[in-house]
Amino acid sequence: MLKTFTQKVRAVVARIPRGEVRSYGEVAKLAGNKNGARAVGSIMRANHDPNFPCHRVICSNGKVGGFNLGKEEKIRKLRSEGAKISGDKII
DNA sequence: CGTATGACGTGCA
């Protein structure tokens, strides 16, 4: 039973289809807090699960945002899944 | 409980 914001966020991010991306704000909204974009970032940063697709969460402006292993690695993963990226921005 | 920090978002110059 998902009741905490963190758990909901994890569930939402886990549902993101391969090759697709979702902004922190969108995830936060789907999780219940439309203004919890920053909280989502904190949760993602705290998560260390390599099996968790936290790399599919980007900024609302199209930027890839950040990543524990470096944004370059994040971009590489997204590209591997079929996402279109120009520089550090999603197309 | 209060403060500081951070993988954000929006508005404005």
Place this chain on the structure above:
DNA sequence: GTGCACGCCATAC
């Protein structure tokens, strides 16, 4: 497009 200030939320101490 770029840079800065403010607001928002979760977590660590």
